[in-house]
Amino acid sequence: MWVVKTRGLVKFFGDVVALDGLDLRVPKGVCGFIGPNGAGKTTTIHILLGLLKADRGEAYVFGLDCWENSYEIRRRVGVLLENPGYPKGFTAERYLEFIAKMYEVNQPKSKVKGLLKDVDLLWARNRKIGEFSAGMLQRLGLAKALIGEPELVILDEPTANLDPIGRLELMEKIRELWRDRGINFFISSHILPELEEICTWASIINEGTIVDQGFVTELAKKYEPYVYELEVEGDRDVFIKRLSELNFVEEVLVEGNKIVCKVKDVNIFCKEIPQIVAEFALTLRKFQPSYGVLMGIYRRLIKNEKSN
Ligand SMILES: Nc1ncnc2c1ncn2[C@@H]1O[C@H](COP(=O)(O)OP(=O)(O)OP(=O)(O)O)[C@@H](O)[C@H]1O
Ligand SMILES: [Mg+2]
Known part of the structure:
Protein backbone atom coordinates (compact mmCIF):
# COMPACT_ATOMS: atom_id res chain seq x y z
CA MET A 1 0.00 0.00 0.00
CA TRP A 2 1.16 3.52 -0.75
CA VAL A 3 1.81 5.74 2.23
CA VAL A 4 0.73 8.73 0.12
CA LYS A 5 -1.24 8.61 -3.09
CA THR A 6 -2.93 11.37 -5.06
CA ARG A 7 -4.88 11.23 -8.28
CA GLY A 8 -5.37 14.20 -10.59
CA LEU A 9 -4.96 16.85 -7.88
CA VAL A 10 -5.70 20.36 -9.09
CA LYS A 11 -5.29 23.49 -7.02
CA PHE A 12 -5.77 27.09 -8.12
CA PHE A 13 -4.80 30.23 -6.28
CA GLY A 14 -6.81 32.79 -8.24
CA ASP A 15 -5.47 32.49 -11.78
CA VAL A 16 -2.35 30.60 -10.69
CA VAL A 17 -2.44 26.84 -11.30
CA ALA A 18 -0.40 25.52 -8.39
CA LEU A 19 -1.22 21.85 -8.99
CA ASP A 20 -2.17 20.64 -12.44
CA GLY A 21 -3.33 17.02 -12.19
CA LEU A 22 -0.77 15.76 -9.67
CA ASP A 23 -0.42 11.96 -9.42
CA LEU A 24 1.91 11.48 -6.50
CA ARG A 25 2.86 8.10 -5.08
CA VAL A 26 5.03 7.58 -2.02
CA PRO A 27 5.93 4.11 -0.73
CA LYS A 28 7.20 3.18 2.72
CA GLY A 29 10.70 4.30 3.55
CA VAL A 30 12.56 7.57 3.16
CA CYS A 31 11.30 9.41 0.09
CA GLY A 32 12.28 12.68 -1.53
CA PHE A 33 10.02 15.30 -3.12
CA ILE A 34 12.03 17.49 -5.44
CA GLY A 35 11.30 20.24 -7.91
CA PRO A 36 12.04 23.90 -8.63
CA ASN A 37 10.76 26.88 -6.66
CA GLY A 38 7.04 27.31 -7.17
CA ALA A 39 6.59 23.74 -8.50
CA GLY A 40 3.85 22.95 -5.97
CA LYS A 41 5.61 21.01 -3.18
CA THR A 42 4.35 23.02 -0.24
CA THR A 43 0.84 23.20 -1.72
CA THR A 44 0.83 19.40 -2.04
CA ILE A 45 2.00 18.97 1.55
CA HIS A 46 -0.74 21.32 2.80
CA ILE A 47 -3.34 19.26 0.92
CA LEU A 48 -1.96 16.00 2.33
CA LEU A 49 -2.44 17.34 5.84
CA GLY A 50 -5.94 18.63 5.16
CA LEU A 51 -4.82 22.24 5.67
CA LEU A 52 -5.89 23.10 2.11
CA LYS A 53 -8.70 21.67 0.02
CA ALA A 54 -7.90 20.64 -3.54
CA ASP A 55 -10.14 22.01 -6.26
CA ARG A 56 -10.20 18.63 -8.00
CA GLY A 57 -8.75 15.16 -7.58
CA GLU A 58 -8.12 12.81 -4.70
CA ALA A 59 -5.47 12.63 -2.01
CA TYR A 60 -4.89 9.83 0.48
CA VAL A 61 -2.45 9.28 3.33
CA PHE A 62 -2.47 5.71 4.73
CA GLY A 63 -5.49 5.19 2.47
CA LEU A 64 -7.43 7.91 4.32
CA ASP A 65 -8.97 10.80 2.41
CA CYS A 66 -6.90 13.86 3.33
CA TRP A 67 -9.78 16.30 3.58
CA GLU A 68 -12.38 14.01 5.18
CA ASN A 69 -9.93 12.43 7.67
CA SER A 70 -7.52 15.27 8.27
CA TYR A 71 -7.79 14.99 12.05
CA GLU A 72 -6.71 11.35 12.07
CA ILE A 73 -4.00 12.03 9.52
CA ARG A 74 -2.55 14.86 11.58
CA ARG A 75 -2.55 12.60 14.62
CA ARG A 76 -0.51 9.96 12.76
CA VAL A 77 1.74 12.29 10.78
CA GLY A 78 4.48 14.52 12.19
CA VAL A 79 5.18 17.59 10.15
CA LEU A 80 7.70 20.37 9.79
CA LEU A 81 6.14 23.07 7.64
CA GLU A 82 8.03 25.65 5.60
CA ASN A 83 7.15 28.68 7.72
CA PRO A 84 5.85 27.42 11.02
CA GLY A 85 4.61 29.83 13.68
CA TYR A 86 5.51 29.30 17.33
CA PRO A 87 4.40 30.98 20.54
CA LYS A 88 7.33 33.33 21.08
CA GLY A 89 6.85 33.74 24.82
CA PHE A 90 7.10 30.00 25.58
CA THR A 91 10.37 28.31 26.40
CA ALA A 92 11.28 25.44 24.07
CA GLU A 93 10.69 22.89 26.81
CA ARG A 94 7.32 24.26 27.88
CA TYR A 95 6.10 24.46 24.31
CA LEU A 96 7.10 20.87 23.52
CA GLU A 97 5.58 19.62 26.77
CA PHE A 98 2.36 21.36 25.80
CA ILE A 99 2.39 19.61 22.40
CA ALA A 100 3.28 16.28 24.06
CA LYS A 101 0.24 16.58 26.32
CA MET A 102 -1.93 17.34 23.31
CA TYR A 103 -0.76 14.07 21.78
CA GLU A 104 -1.34 12.34 25.14
CA VAL A 105 2.25 11.13 25.18
CA ASN A 106 3.25 8.96 28.16
CA GLN A 107 5.75 10.72 30.46
CA PRO A 108 5.80 13.93 28.43
CA LYS A 109 8.66 15.48 30.42
CA SER A 110 11.16 12.73 29.72
CA LYS A 111 9.96 12.41 26.12
CA VAL A 112 10.59 16.13 25.59
CA LYS A 113 14.02 15.98 27.21
CA GLY A 114 14.96 13.08 24.92
CA LEU A 115 13.80 14.94 21.83
CA LEU A 116 15.57 18.16 22.82
CA LYS A 117 18.72 16.10 23.20
CA ASP A 118 18.17 14.45 19.81
CA VAL A 119 17.95 17.79 18.03
CA ASP A 120 20.75 19.27 20.13
CA LEU A 121 18.63 21.91 21.84
CA LEU A 122 18.81 20.71 25.42
CA TRP A 123 21.14 23.61 26.22
CA ALA A 124 18.46 26.10 25.10
CA ARG A 125 15.46 24.43 26.70
CA ASN A 126 14.80 27.32 29.09
CA ARG A 127 15.19 30.05 26.50
CA LYS A 128 12.18 31.77 25.00
CA ILE A 129 11.34 30.68 21.46
CA GLY A 130 11.17 34.35 20.41
CA GLU A 131 14.94 34.53 21.02
CA PHE A 132 15.78 31.52 18.85
CA SER A 133 17.95 31.73 15.72
CA ALA A 134 16.58 30.39 12.42
CA GLY A 135 18.48 27.10 12.80
CA MET A 136 17.31 26.69 16.40
CA LEU A 137 13.71 27.15 15.25
CA GLN A 138 14.28 24.49 12.63
CA ARG A 139 15.53 22.08 15.28
CA LEU A 140 12.55 22.87 17.49
CA GLY A 141 10.26 22.13 14.54
CA LEU A 142 11.91 18.76 14.05
CA ALA A 143 11.46 17.86 17.70
CA LYS A 144 7.80 18.85 17.40
CA ALA A 145 7.39 16.73 14.25
CA LEU A 146 8.61 13.66 16.13
CA ILE A 147 6.67 14.12 19.33
CA GLY A 148 3.48 12.16 18.73
CA GLU A 149 5.07 8.82 17.76
CA PRO A 150 4.27 9.49 14.08
CA GLU A 151 4.09 6.75 11.45
CA LEU A 152 5.01 9.26 8.77
CA VAL A 153 7.00 12.48 9.07
CA ILE A 154 6.64 15.11 6.36
CA LEU A 155 9.47 17.62 6.27
CA ASP A 156 9.28 20.69 4.02
CA GLU A 157 12.89 21.80 3.48
CA PRO A 158 14.13 20.55 6.83
CA THR A 159 17.76 21.51 6.44
CA ALA A 160 17.17 25.13 5.42
CA ASN A 161 19.02 27.20 8.05
CA LEU A 162 20.79 24.25 9.64
CA ASP A 163 24.55 24.46 10.03
CA PRO A 164 26.68 21.77 8.31
CA ILE A 165 26.95 19.51 11.35
CA GLY A 166 23.25 19.97 12.06
CA ARG A 167 22.52 18.80 8.51
CA LEU A 168 24.64 15.70 8.82
CA GLU A 169 23.10 14.86 12.17
CA LEU A 170 19.60 15.27 10.82
CA MET A 171 20.30 12.93 7.91
CA GLU A 172 21.74 10.38 10.32
CA LYS A 173 18.72 10.72 12.60
CA ILE A 174 16.28 10.18 9.72
CA ARG A 175 18.14 7.07 8.62
CA GLU A 176 18.09 5.75 12.19
CA LEU A 177 14.38 6.47 12.73
CA TRP A 178 13.45 4.56 9.59
CA ARG A 179 15.85 1.70 10.26
CA ASP A 180 15.14 1.21 13.97
CA ARG A 181 11.54 2.36 14.33
CA GLY A 182 10.10 2.07 10.82
CA ILE A 183 9.08 5.75 10.70
CA ASN A 184 8.41 6.78 7.10
CA PHE A 185 9.69 10.11 5.80
CA PHE A 186 8.55 12.31 2.93
CA ILE A 187 11.05 15.12 2.51
CA SER A 188 10.93 18.11 0.23
CA SER A 189 14.36 19.62 -0.25
CA HIS A 190 16.55 21.43 -2.75
CA ILE A 191 19.72 19.94 -1.30
CA LEU A 192 19.93 16.95 -3.61
CA PRO A 193 23.25 15.45 -2.45
CA GLU A 194 21.78 15.27 1.03
CA LEU A 195 18.58 13.60 -0.10
CA GLU A 196 20.59 11.17 -2.16
CA GLU A 197 22.27 9.94 1.01
CA ILE A 198 19.03 8.79 2.57
CA CYS A 199 16.22 8.49 0.00
CA THR A 200 15.35 5.28 -1.78
CA TRP A 201 12.48 6.89 -3.70
CA ALA A 202 12.13 10.26 -5.43
CA SER A 203 9.07 12.04 -6.79
CA ILE A 204 9.97 14.87 -9.13
CA ILE A 205 7.48 17.70 -9.56
CA ASN A 206 7.48 20.54 -12.06
CA GLU A 207 4.75 23.10 -12.72
CA GLY A 208 2.22 21.23 -10.61
CA THR A 209 2.64 17.76 -12.13
CA ILE A 210 4.82 14.76 -11.38
CA VAL A 211 7.34 14.48 -14.20
CA ASP A 212 8.55 11.12 -12.94
CA GLN A 213 8.87 9.12 -9.73
CA GLY A 214 10.30 5.83 -8.67
CA PHE A 215 13.03 4.10 -6.75
CA VAL A 216 16.24 6.05 -7.19
CA THR A 217 18.05 2.98 -8.49
CA GLU A 218 15.37 2.47 -11.16
CA LEU A 219 15.36 6.16 -12.10
CA ALA A 220 19.14 6.04 -12.37
CA LYS A 221 18.88 3.12 -14.81
CA LYS A 222 16.26 4.94 -16.84
CA TYR A 223 17.97 8.32 -17.08
CA GLU A 224 21.61 7.25 -16.91
CA PRO A 225 22.41 10.41 -15.08
N1 LIG B 1 -1.40 31.26 -0.73
C1 LIG B 1 -1.07 31.41 -2.01
N2 LIG B 1 -1.61 32.41 -2.74
C2 LIG B 1 -1.33 32.56 -4.04
N3 LIG B 1 -0.47 31.75 -4.73
C3 LIG B 1 0.10 30.76 -4.05
C4 LIG B 1 -0.15 30.52 -2.66
N4 LIG B 1 0.58 29.46 -2.27
C5 LIG B 1 1.27 29.03 -3.35
N5 LIG B 1 0.97 29.81 -4.42
C6 LIG B 1 1.50 29.63 -5.78
O1 LIG B 1 1.40 28.26 -6.12
C7 LIG B 1 2.56 27.80 -6.81
C8 LIG B 1 3.19 26.66 -6.04
O2 LIG B 1 3.72 27.15 -4.82
P1 LIG B 1 4.38 26.20 -3.70
O3 LIG B 1 4.59 27.05 -2.50
O4 LIG B 1 3.54 24.99 -3.54
O5 LIG B 1 5.77 25.82 -4.40
P2 LIG B 1 7.03 25.03 -3.81
O6 LIG B 1 7.28 23.90 -4.76
O7 LIG B 1 6.80 24.70 -2.39
O8 LIG B 1 8.20 26.08 -4.00
P3 LIG B 1 9.52 26.36 -3.08
O9 LIG B 1 10.54 25.35 -3.53
O10 LIG B 1 9.90 27.74 -3.49
O11 LIG B 1 9.15 26.24 -1.65
C9 LIG B 1 3.46 29.02 -6.97
O12 LIG B 1 3.20 29.60 -8.23
C10 LIG B 1 2.97 29.96 -5.87
O13 LIG B 1 3.18 31.30 -6.23
MG1 LIG C 1 7.80 25.21 -0.68
Whole structure:
Protein backbone atom coordinates (compact mmCIF):
# COMPACT_ATOMS: atom_id res chain seq x y z
CA MET A 1 0.00 0.00 0.00
CA TRP A 2 1.16 3.52 -0.75
CA VAL A 3 1.81 5.74 2.23
CA VAL A 4 0.73 8.73 0.12
CA LYS A 5 -1.24 8.61 -3.09
CA THR A 6 -2.93 11.37 -5.06
CA ARG A 7 -4.88 11.23 -8.28
CA GLY A 8 -5.37 14.20 -10.59
CA LEU A 9 -4.96 16.85 -7.88
CA VAL A 10 -5.70 20.36 -9.09
CA LYS A 11 -5.29 23.49 -7.02
CA PHE A 12 -5.77 27.09 -8.12
CA PHE A 13 -4.80 30.23 -6.28
CA GLY A 14 -6.81 32.79 -8.24
CA ASP A 15 -5.47 32.49 -11.78
CA VAL A 16 -2.35 30.60 -10.69
CA VAL A 17 -2.44 26.84 -11.30
CA ALA A 18 -0.40 25.52 -8.39
CA LEU A 19 -1.22 21.85 -8.99
CA ASP A 20 -2.17 20.64 -12.44
CA GLY A 21 -3.33 17.02 -12.19
CA LEU A 22 -0.77 15.76 -9.67
CA ASP A 23 -0.42 11.96 -9.42
CA LEU A 24 1.91 11.48 -6.50
CA ARG A 25 2.86 8.10 -5.08
CA VAL A 26 5.03 7.58 -2.02
CA PRO A 27 5.93 4.11 -0.73
CA LYS A 28 7.20 3.18 2.72
CA GLY A 29 10.70 4.30 3.55
CA VAL A 30 12.56 7.57 3.16
CA CYS A 31 11.30 9.41 0.09
CA GLY A 32 12.28 12.68 -1.53
CA PHE A 33 10.02 15.30 -3.12
CA ILE A 34 12.03 17.49 -5.44
CA GLY A 35 11.30 20.24 -7.91
CA PRO A 36 12.04 23.90 -8.63
CA ASN A 37 10.76 26.88 -6.66
CA GLY A 38 7.04 27.31 -7.17
CA ALA A 39 6.59 23.74 -8.50
CA GLY A 40 3.85 22.95 -5.97
CA LYS A 41 5.61 21.01 -3.18
CA THR A 42 4.35 23.02 -0.24
CA THR A 43 0.84 23.20 -1.72
CA THR A 44 0.83 19.40 -2.04
CA ILE A 45 2.00 18.97 1.55
CA HIS A 46 -0.74 21.32 2.80
CA ILE A 47 -3.34 19.26 0.92
CA LEU A 48 -1.96 16.00 2.33
CA LEU A 49 -2.44 17.34 5.84
CA GLY A 50 -5.94 18.63 5.16
CA LEU A 51 -4.82 22.24 5.67
CA LEU A 52 -5.89 23.10 2.11
CA LYS A 53 -8.70 21.67 0.02
CA ALA A 54 -7.90 20.64 -3.54
CA ASP A 55 -10.14 22.01 -6.26
CA ARG A 56 -10.20 18.63 -8.00
CA GLY A 57 -8.75 15.16 -7.58
CA GLU A 58 -8.12 12.81 -4.70
CA ALA A 59 -5.47 12.63 -2.01
CA TYR A 60 -4.89 9.83 0.48
CA VAL A 61 -2.45 9.28 3.33
CA PHE A 62 -2.47 5.71 4.73
CA GLY A 63 -5.49 5.19 2.47
CA LEU A 64 -7.43 7.91 4.32
CA ASP A 65 -8.97 10.80 2.41
CA CYS A 66 -6.90 13.86 3.33
CA TRP A 67 -9.78 16.30 3.58
CA GLU A 68 -12.38 14.01 5.18
CA ASN A 69 -9.93 12.43 7.67
CA SER A 70 -7.52 15.27 8.27
CA TYR A 71 -7.79 14.99 12.05
CA GLU A 72 -6.71 11.35 12.07
CA ILE A 73 -4.00 12.03 9.52
CA ARG A 74 -2.55 14.86 11.58
CA ARG A 75 -2.55 12.60 14.62
CA ARG A 76 -0.51 9.96 12.76
CA VAL A 77 1.74 12.29 10.78
CA GLY A 78 4.48 14.52 12.19
CA VAL A 79 5.18 17.59 10.15
CA LEU A 80 7.70 20.37 9.79
CA LEU A 81 6.14 23.07 7.64
CA GLU A 82 8.03 25.65 5.60
CA ASN A 83 7.15 28.68 7.72
CA PRO A 84 5.85 27.42 11.02
CA GLY A 85 4.61 29.83 13.68
CA TYR A 86 5.51 29.30 17.33
CA PRO A 87 4.40 30.98 20.54
CA LYS A 88 7.33 33.33 21.08
CA GLY A 89 6.85 33.74 24.82
CA PHE A 90 7.10 30.00 25.58
CA THR A 91 10.37 28.31 26.40
CA ALA A 92 11.28 25.44 24.07
CA GLU A 93 10.69 22.89 26.81
CA ARG A 94 7.32 24.26 27.88
CA TYR A 95 6.10 24.46 24.31
CA LEU A 96 7.10 20.87 23.52
CA GLU A 97 5.58 19.62 26.77
CA PHE A 98 2.36 21.36 25.80
CA ILE A 99 2.39 19.61 22.40
CA ALA A 100 3.28 16.28 24.06
CA LYS A 101 0.24 16.58 26.32
CA MET A 102 -1.93 17.34 23.31
CA TYR A 103 -0.76 14.07 21.78
CA GLU A 104 -1.34 12.34 25.14
CA VAL A 105 2.25 11.13 25.18
CA ASN A 106 3.25 8.96 28.16
CA GLN A 107 5.75 10.72 30.46
CA PRO A 108 5.80 13.93 28.43
CA LYS A 109 8.66 15.48 30.42
CA SER A 110 11.16 12.73 29.72
CA LYS A 111 9.96 12.41 26.12
CA VAL A 112 10.59 16.13 25.59
CA LYS A 113 14.02 15.98 27.21
CA GLY A 114 14.96 13.08 24.92
CA LEU A 115 13.80 14.94 21.83
CA LEU A 116 15.57 18.16 22.82
CA LYS A 117 18.72 16.10 23.20
CA ASP A 118 18.17 14.45 19.81
CA VAL A 119 17.95 17.79 18.03
CA ASP A 120 20.75 19.27 20.13
CA LEU A 121 18.63 21.91 21.84
CA LEU A 122 18.81 20.71 25.42
CA TRP A 123 21.14 23.61 26.22
CA ALA A 124 18.46 26.10 25.10
CA ARG A 125 15.46 24.43 26.70
CA ASN A 126 14.80 27.32 29.09
CA ARG A 127 15.19 30.05 26.50
CA LYS A 128 12.18 31.77 25.00
CA ILE A 129 11.34 30.68 21.46
CA GLY A 130 11.17 34.35 20.41
CA GLU A 131 14.94 34.53 21.02
CA PHE A 132 15.78 31.52 18.85
CA SER A 133 17.95 31.73 15.72
CA ALA A 134 16.58 30.39 12.42
CA GLY A 135 18.48 27.10 12.80
CA MET A 136 17.31 26.69 16.40
CA LEU A 137 13.71 27.15 15.25
CA GLN A 138 14.28 24.49 12.63
CA ARG A 139 15.53 22.08 15.28
CA LEU A 140 12.55 22.87 17.49
CA GLY A 141 10.26 22.13 14.54
CA LEU A 142 11.91 18.76 14.05
CA ALA A 143 11.46 17.86 17.70
CA LYS A 144 7.80 18.85 17.40
CA ALA A 145 7.39 16.73 14.25
CA LEU A 146 8.61 13.66 16.13
CA ILE A 147 6.67 14.12 19.33
CA GLY A 148 3.48 12.16 18.73
CA GLU A 149 5.07 8.82 17.76
CA PRO A 150 4.27 9.49 14.08
CA GLU A 151 4.09 6.75 11.45
CA LEU A 152 5.01 9.26 8.77
CA VAL A 153 7.00 12.48 9.07
CA ILE A 154 6.64 15.11 6.36
CA LEU A 155 9.47 17.62 6.27
CA ASP A 156 9.28 20.69 4.02
CA GLU A 157 12.89 21.80 3.48
CA PRO A 158 14.13 20.55 6.83
CA THR A 159 17.76 21.51 6.44
CA ALA A 160 17.17 25.13 5.42
CA ASN A 161 19.02 27.20 8.05
CA LEU A 162 20.79 24.25 9.64
CA ASP A 163 24.55 24.46 10.03
CA PRO A 164 26.68 21.77 8.31
CA ILE A 165 26.95 19.51 11.35
CA GLY A 166 23.25 19.97 12.06
CA ARG A 167 22.52 18.80 8.51
CA LEU A 168 24.64 15.70 8.82
CA GLU A 169 23.10 14.86 12.17
CA LEU A 170 19.60 15.27 10.82
CA MET A 171 20.30 12.93 7.91
CA GLU A 172 21.74 10.38 10.32
CA LYS A 173 18.72 10.72 12.60
CA ILE A 174 16.28 10.18 9.72
CA ARG A 175 18.14 7.07 8.62
CA GLU A 176 18.09 5.75 12.19
CA LEU A 177 14.38 6.47 12.73
CA TRP A 178 13.45 4.56 9.59
CA ARG A 179 15.85 1.70 10.26
CA ASP A 180 15.14 1.21 13.97
CA ARG A 181 11.54 2.36 14.33
CA GLY A 182 10.10 2.07 10.82
CA ILE A 183 9.08 5.75 10.70
CA ASN A 184 8.41 6.78 7.10
CA PHE A 185 9.69 10.11 5.80
CA PHE A 186 8.55 12.31 2.93
CA ILE A 187 11.05 15.12 2.51
CA SER A 188 10.93 18.11 0.23
CA SER A 189 14.36 19.62 -0.25
CA HIS A 190 16.55 21.43 -2.75
CA ILE A 191 19.72 19.94 -1.30
CA LEU A 192 19.93 16.95 -3.61
CA PRO A 193 23.25 15.45 -2.45
CA GLU A 194 21.78 15.27 1.03
CA LEU A 195 18.58 13.60 -0.10
CA GLU A 196 20.59 11.17 -2.16
CA GLU A 197 22.27 9.94 1.01
CA ILE A 198 19.03 8.79 2.57
CA CYS A 199 16.22 8.49 0.00
CA THR A 200 15.35 5.28 -1.78
CA TRP A 201 12.48 6.89 -3.70
CA ALA A 202 12.13 10.26 -5.43
CA SER A 203 9.07 12.04 -6.79
CA ILE A 204 9.97 14.87 -9.13
CA ILE A 205 7.48 17.70 -9.56
CA ASN A 206 7.48 20.54 -12.06
CA GLU A 207 4.75 23.10 -12.72
CA GLY A 208 2.22 21.23 -10.61
CA THR A 209 2.64 17.76 -12.13
CA ILE A 210 4.82 14.76 -11.38
CA VAL A 211 7.34 14.48 -14.20
CA ASP A 212 8.55 11.12 -12.94
CA GLN A 213 8.87 9.12 -9.73
CA GLY A 214 10.30 5.83 -8.67
CA PHE A 215 13.03 4.10 -6.75
CA VAL A 216 16.24 6.05 -7.19
CA THR A 217 18.05 2.98 -8.49
CA GLU A 218 15.37 2.47 -11.16
CA LEU A 219 15.36 6.16 -12.10
CA ALA A 220 19.14 6.04 -12.37
CA LYS A 221 18.88 3.12 -14.81
CA LYS A 222 16.26 4.94 -16.84
CA TYR A 223 17.97 8.32 -17.08
CA GLU A 224 21.61 7.25 -16.91
CA PRO A 225 22.41 10.41 -15.08
CA TYR A 226 26.12 9.80 -14.70
CA VAL A 227 28.50 12.52 -15.79
CA TYR A 228 32.17 12.14 -14.96
CA GLU A 229 34.99 14.64 -15.07
CA LEU A 230 38.47 13.50 -16.01
CA GLU A 231 41.82 15.21 -16.19
CA VAL A 232 44.82 13.47 -17.64
CA GLU A 233 48.43 14.34 -18.23
CA GLY A 234 50.08 13.28 -21.49
CA ASP A 235 48.80 12.99 -25.06
CA ARG A 236 45.14 13.75 -24.52
CA ASP A 237 43.92 13.75 -28.11
CA VAL A 238 44.17 10.03 -28.77
CA PHE A 239 42.64 9.36 -25.40
CA ILE A 240 39.67 11.65 -26.11
CA LYS A 241 39.17 9.98 -29.50
CA ARG A 242 39.18 6.57 -27.84
CA LEU A 243 36.70 7.74 -25.18
CA SER A 244 34.26 8.93 -27.82
CA GLU A 245 34.36 5.51 -29.49
CA LEU A 246 33.46 3.55 -26.35
CA ASN A 247 29.95 2.10 -26.43
CA PHE A 248 29.39 2.75 -22.72
CA VAL A 249 30.10 6.48 -23.17
CA GLU A 250 27.29 8.60 -24.60
CA GLU A 251 29.08 11.90 -25.15
CA VAL A 252 32.49 13.45 -24.58
CA LEU A 253 32.97 17.18 -24.11
CA VAL A 254 36.24 19.02 -23.59
CA GLU A 255 36.15 22.04 -21.29
CA GLY A 256 39.68 23.43 -20.91
CA ASN A 257 41.65 20.87 -18.92
CA LYS A 258 38.52 18.92 -18.13
CA ILE A 259 37.17 16.01 -20.16
CA VAL A 260 33.49 15.58 -19.38
CA CYS A 261 31.90 12.21 -20.16
CA LYS A 262 28.20 11.38 -20.15
CA VAL A 263 28.26 7.76 -19.17
CA LYS A 264 25.82 5.01 -20.15
CA ASP A 265 27.12 2.23 -17.95
CA VAL A 266 28.81 3.55 -14.87
CA ASN A 267 30.13 0.18 -13.66
CA ILE A 268 31.95 -0.63 -16.89
CA PHE A 269 33.15 2.98 -17.17
CA CYS A 270 34.75 2.97 -13.73
CA LYS A 271 36.39 -0.38 -14.43
CA GLU A 272 37.66 0.40 -17.93
CA ILE A 273 38.89 3.99 -17.65
CA PRO A 274 41.93 3.35 -15.45
CA GLN A 275 42.95 0.53 -17.82
CA ILE A 276 42.63 2.73 -20.91
CA VAL A 277 44.57 5.49 -19.18
CA ALA A 278 47.35 2.99 -18.46
CA GLU A 279 47.24 1.70 -22.05
CA PHE A 280 47.98 5.22 -23.34
CA ALA A 281 50.64 5.76 -20.66
CA LEU A 282 48.78 8.79 -19.30
CA THR A 283 48.54 10.00 -15.72
CA LEU A 284 45.04 10.32 -14.28
CA ARG A 285 44.82 13.59 -12.34
CA LYS A 286 41.10 13.66 -11.75
CA PHE A 287 38.35 11.08 -12.08
CA GLN A 288 35.10 11.91 -10.33
CA PRO A 289 31.34 12.31 -10.91
CA SER A 290 30.34 15.90 -11.84
CA TYR A 291 27.25 15.69 -9.67
CA GLY A 292 25.20 13.11 -7.85
CA VAL A 293 22.61 10.73 -9.22
CA LEU A 294 19.57 12.73 -8.08
CA MET A 295 21.01 15.91 -9.53
CA GLY A 296 21.64 14.08 -12.81
CA ILE A 297 18.04 12.85 -12.96
CA TYR A 298 16.73 16.26 -11.95
CA ARG A 299 18.79 18.07 -14.58
CA ARG A 300 17.55 15.76 -17.30
CA LEU A 301 13.91 15.98 -16.31
CA ILE A 302 13.63 19.64 -15.44
CA LYS A 303 15.83 20.83 -18.33
CA ASN A 304 13.86 18.70 -20.79
CA GLU A 305 10.61 20.09 -19.45
CA LYS A 306 11.85 23.66 -19.82
CA SER A 307 13.13 23.16 -23.36
CA ASN A 308 9.87 21.54 -24.58
N1 LIG B 1 -1.40 31.26 -0.73
C1 LIG B 1 -1.07 31.41 -2.01
N2 LIG B 1 -1.61 32.41 -2.74
C2 LIG B 1 -1.33 32.56 -4.04
N3 LIG B 1 -0.47 31.75 -4.73
C3 LIG B 1 0.10 30.76 -4.05
C4 LIG B 1 -0.15 30.52 -2.66
N4 LIG B 1 0.58 29.46 -2.27
C5 LIG B 1 1.27 29.03 -3.35
N5 LIG B 1 0.97 29.81 -4.42
C6 LIG B 1 1.50 29.63 -5.78
O1 LIG B 1 1.40 28.26 -6.12
C7 LIG B 1 2.56 27.80 -6.81
C8 LIG B 1 3.19 26.66 -6.04
O2 LIG B 1 3.72 27.15 -4.82
P1 LIG B 1 4.38 26.20 -3.70
O3 LIG B 1 4.59 27.05 -2.50
O4 LIG B 1 3.54 24.99 -3.54
O5 LIG B 1 5.77 25.82 -4.40
P2 LIG B 1 7.03 25.03 -3.81
O6 LIG B 1 7.28 23.90 -4.76
O7 LIG B 1 6.80 24.70 -2.39
O8 LIG B 1 8.20 26.08 -4.00
P3 LIG B 1 9.52 26.36 -3.08
O9 LIG B 1 10.54 25.35 -3.53
O10 LIG B 1 9.90 27.74 -3.49
O11 LIG B 1 9.15 26.24 -1.65
C9 LIG B 1 3.46 29.02 -6.97
O12 LIG B 1 3.20 29.60 -8.23
C10 LIG B 1 2.97 29.96 -5.87
O13 LIG B 1 3.18 31.30 -6.23
MG1 LIG C 1 7.80 25.21 -0.68
